[in-house]
Every structure is written in structure tokens, then in C-alpha cells.
Amino acid sequence: MKVITARKYGPPEVLQLEEWETPSPKKNEIRVKIYNTSVNSADWRIRKPDPNLARLFFGITKLKQPILGGSISGVIDSVGENITKFKIGDKIFGSTGLGMGAYAESICLPESAVITILPKEISFPEGAALPFGSLTALDFIQRCKIQKNQTMVIYGASSSVGTAAIQLAKHFGAKITAVCSKGNFELVKSIGADLVMDYEEFHSDSHNKTYDVVFECVGKSSIPSNLKHLTKGGNLVLVAAPFKDMFKAAWISFTRKINIKFGPIAETIDNLKFLAELTKKGNFKVIIDRSYPLEKMVEAHRYVEAGHKKGNVVIHCAT
Ligand SMILES: NC(=O)c1ccc[n+]([C@@H]2O[C@H](COP(=O)([O-])OP(=O)(O)OC[C@H]3O[C@@H](n4cnc5c(N)ncnc54)[C@H](OP(=O)(O)O)[C@@H]3O)[C@@H](O)[C@H]2O)c1
Structure with a gap:
């Protein structure tokens, strides 16, 4: 699978395309084929890092998790043997939290992650733009x-x-x-x-x-x-x-x-479901400014870091 990594801290140009083996889910995990992710203000701050103190959490000299990205939408294509909440083929969206890893074509997450079913009224790009x-x-x-x-x-x-x-x-x-x-x-x-x-x-x-x-x-x-x-x-x-x-x-x-x-917010499944319901009923619309293919991550980061996006910037991952 294609992933975008940041092997060191620095400007948008540290982001690079790599080929990784597609992960297999553990017993309590689902694997999601990621259709969309988003580039959020948190992503460029972690990449820089800004503030420098963020190194205490994300890695002193380099990022412990080189794949950034905290929001996903996509389809479950494999499940571990203990999974009860989801099944193969489910369309989902949500947050990968501080574990990040969303700048990729696939990700494995525990079924307890802040993810939920993507209603048919919400597109994949909107699903990825919603959580942050x-x-x-x-x-x-x-x-x-x-x-x-x-x-x-x-x-x-x-x-x-x-x-x-x-x-x-x-x-x-x-x-x-x-x-x-x-x-x-x-x-x-x-x-x-x-x-x-x-x-x-x-x-x-x-x-x-x-x-x-x-x-x-x-x-x-x-x-x-x-x-x-x-x-x-x-x-x-x-x-x-x-x-x-x-x-x-x-x-x-x-x-x-x-x-x-x-201070930091609490991301909850209940709130994600609340947003999905509101969007489904037409009472909420997530704003998408621009979208980029995964390969153009450097450009997307430059744009988001410039600080003038309107709403959200979305990335197209797997097709
Ligand atoms: N507490 C938490 O847990 C938490 C969670 C998420 C985000 N955050 C923080 O919240 C902040 C906002 O995140 P975001 O993703 O929503 O930001 P964002 O979308 O990247 O912000 C871009 C917007 O900021 C406006 N802007 C730029 N310079 C400005 C200025 N001098 N005065 C007023 N507005 C200005 C821009 O409008 P113009 O183009 O018109 O200037 C643009 O529309 C970030 O610092 C992020 O780290 C905190």
C-alpha cells in the first residue's frame, strides 16, 4: 500500500511517498481501506513540530509514528476474529486519534476506536473532513x-x-x-x-x-x-x-x-454519531475547501500550514 511518511521533523518537503506492506488486523481489529483522509492544522504542527515541546509526546529526535493523519473514511475489508460491531463491507468514518496513521491506503484499528458507520447521505470526502x-x-x-x-x-x-x-x-x-x-x-x-x-x-x-x-x-x-x-x-x-x-x-x-x-478535547463515538445524525438530516454540512491526491501531500501541507483554508482539506487515498 502507498503511505506518506515523515521520517524527520521539518517543512512540508519531509513528507514522502513509500510503499508498505498492507497490515493484517489483530483479533480485536478491523482493517479499513481508506478512501479519504484530511489534512488538519494538528498535522502540520506535529510535522514541524509546533510547539517544540510536542517532541516529548511524539518523539524526541523523530516521529515515533511516521505516518501522520487523524481522520479517515473508507470501507472495512478485513476483520479480526473477535470483532462483533463491524463486518466486511461496512462504510465507516472517524478519528484514528493520537495513533494517527491515516495518510495511507489501509489502516488497522481496534473496533473501540472513535469510528462509526458512514450514512449513505454523507460522502467519503465529507466523512474524512468531519471528525477534526x-x-x-x-x-x-x-x-x-x-x-x-x-x-x-x-x-x-x-x-x-x-x-x-x-x-x-x-x-x-x-x-x-x-x-x-x-x-x-x-x-x-x-x-x-x-x-x-x-x-x-x-x-x-x-x-x-x-x-x-x-x-x-x-x-x-x-x-x-x-x-x-x-x-x-x-x-x-x-x-x-x-x-x-x-x-x-x-x-x-x-x-x-x-x-x-x-485544553485538549475528548473525541467520543457518541459525538461522532451525533454529527452523523445532524448531517444526515441536513442540519449540518462539513465545509470542504480543497482536495488533493495522496501523492500531493506536500502541496496539501503547504496550503494548510499557510493558515487560510476555509473549513477542511481532504486527501484521496485508495481508489
Ligand atoms: N483544543 C483542541 O483539542 C484542538 C482541537 C483541534 C484544533 N485545535 C486548534 O484549533 C486551531 C484551529 O484549527 P483549525 O483546523 O480549525 O484551523 P484552520 O482551519 O487551519 O484555520 C484556518 C483559518 O484561520 C483563519 N485565520 C488565519 N489567520 C487569522 C488571524 N490572524 N485571525 C483570525 N483568523 C485567522 C483563516 O482565515 P483568513 O484566511 O480569513 O485569515 C482560515 O480560515 C488550531 O490552532 C488547532 O491546533 C485545538
Whole structure:
């Protein structure tokens, strides 16, 4: 099978095509022929790495797992003898988690992985684009316990997390103000934003509105600039807080009793199923910006790392 590996940390050019033997599933594993994966912001951060401290987890001098990629859609083509939940021929989608390994034509996963059946209403590319940003947005939105008619401002609304957050918060009844570049106004309005503003307007002195939830998706604005817009008792979400902001946020939460949500999300099968149901009913649409063949992974990484994708970037793997 074809795989894309990163044999060392570095720029997109460290990614290379290799031929590996197709793996065989263990007793408790399924094997998935991967039709699509996606390139997410986490992937280029791990490849670089950014932050450098990520080496403590992924490998000090080189990646312990050279095959990146955390989202898949595809078809099960082999099952271990203890598998009860899935069968050969099932179309599935989901996350491979921190084990990664999705930049490949095949992968073996335990049946307990965060995967579920891909409904016929969802395409394979959509299935691969769904898990990353949508599971992230859903987890943070659940932690905020959003109520009907609450106001929410989403900073970085055109990102993978942001495009999912708009639709999910809207689903739970929030009134959404989306903050993004002017060029993305139409996109965010088309998926449910009630109001739009660009970054300059958000930071301008004349913008003094407060919101029940301030949802910062991209880690590009400071904690004080967000707190300025938080209603008393509201929730500040820092999806992409760097380590120093996490310490700051924990300190502010503790000393000023402000609700600040940050840190890694919990990916769950229940949430994946929830997203599948919502999509099936036409109440959620994962946004796909571009797609590339597996062989063009270097280009895909360059594009995603540049930081201006709208929603998600998808890769075509096995055919
Ligand atoms: N906590 C967790 O567990 C968790 C999980 C997933 C992701 N994350 C983090 O969440 C962040 C977002 O991930 P993502 O995949 O959704 O990002 P993404 O899709 O790669 O973000 C791209 C978007 O960011 C916008 N952007 C770029 N520069 C900006 C700026 N200066 N101000 C505002 N927006 C700007 C771009 O809009 P323009 O083109 O208009 O600039 C573009 O649409 C990443 O840092 C990721 O590591 C955290």
C-alpha cells in the first residue's frame, strides 16, 4: 500500500511517498481501506513540530509514528476474529486519534476506536473532513452548555473548527456573530451566522458589545481582547491556546472566577454519531475547501500550514 511518511521533523518537503506492506488486523481489529483522509492544522504542527515541546509526546529526535493523519473514511475489508460491531463491507468514518496513521491506503484499528458507520447521505470526502473540527467544536460547545438565544461571537469563523462551531451553536439556538476576513462573509452567513464582522472591526474601540460565549478558534487574539467582550458569567473558549495562554487562563479562571475553557478535547463515538445524525438530516454540512491526491501531500501541507483554508482539506487515498 502507498503511505506518506515523515521520517524527520521539518517543512512540508519531509513528507514522502513509500510503499508498505498492507497490515493484517489483530483479533480485536478491523482493517479499513481508506478512501479519504484530511489534512488538519494538528498535522502540520506535529510535522514541524509546533510547539517544540510536542517532541516529548511524539518523539524526541523523530516521529515515533511516521505516518501522520487523524481522520479517515473508507470501507472495512478485513476483520479480526473477535470483532462483533463491524463486518466486511461496512462504510465507516472517524478519528484514528493520537495513533494517527491515516495518510495511507489501509489502516488497522481496534473496533473501540472513535469510528462509526458512514450514512449513505454523507460522502467519503465529507466523512474524512468531519471528525477534526466538528468534534472539537462540539466538545467545547457542550462544555459551555449553550442555551437558546444566548449570544456567541466566533473568532476565526472560517476555520475548520469555526465553520463547525457556527452550525452547531446555531443548532442549539445561539445567535452567532462570526469574525473572519471580508472574503469569507458569504461563506459564514451561508452556514448560519446572524452577523459578521472582520478582525479589525472586532478589535476596534467602537466594538464594545459583550457576548455570552466568546469562542476563539484560531489562537490569534489575546485573552484580554476576548475578555473585554465577555458578558459577566459567560464562557470564554480558547480552542487553540498556546501553553503560556493556558497557564494565564487557568490563573484568571482561578483568581477572577471567570469560566474559561481550553485544553485538549475528548473525541467520543457518541459525538461522532451525533454529527452523523445532524448531517444526515441536513442540519449540518462539513465545509470542504480543497482536495488533493495522496501523492500531493506536500502541496496539501503547504496550503494548510499557510493558515487560510476555509473549513477542511481532504486527501484521496485508495481508489
Ligand atoms: N483544543 C483542541 O483539542 C484542538 C482541537 C483541534 C484544533 N485545535 C486548534 O484549533 C486551531 C484551529 O484549527 P483549525 O483546523 O480549525 O484551523 P484552520 O482551519 O487551519 O484555520 C484556518 C483559518 O484561520 C483563519 N485565520 C488565519 N489567520 C487569522 C488571524 N490572524 N485571525 C483570525 N483568523 C485567522 C483563516 O482565515 P483568513 O484566511 O480569513 O485569515 C482560515 O480560515 C488550531 O490552532 C488547532 O491546533 C485545538
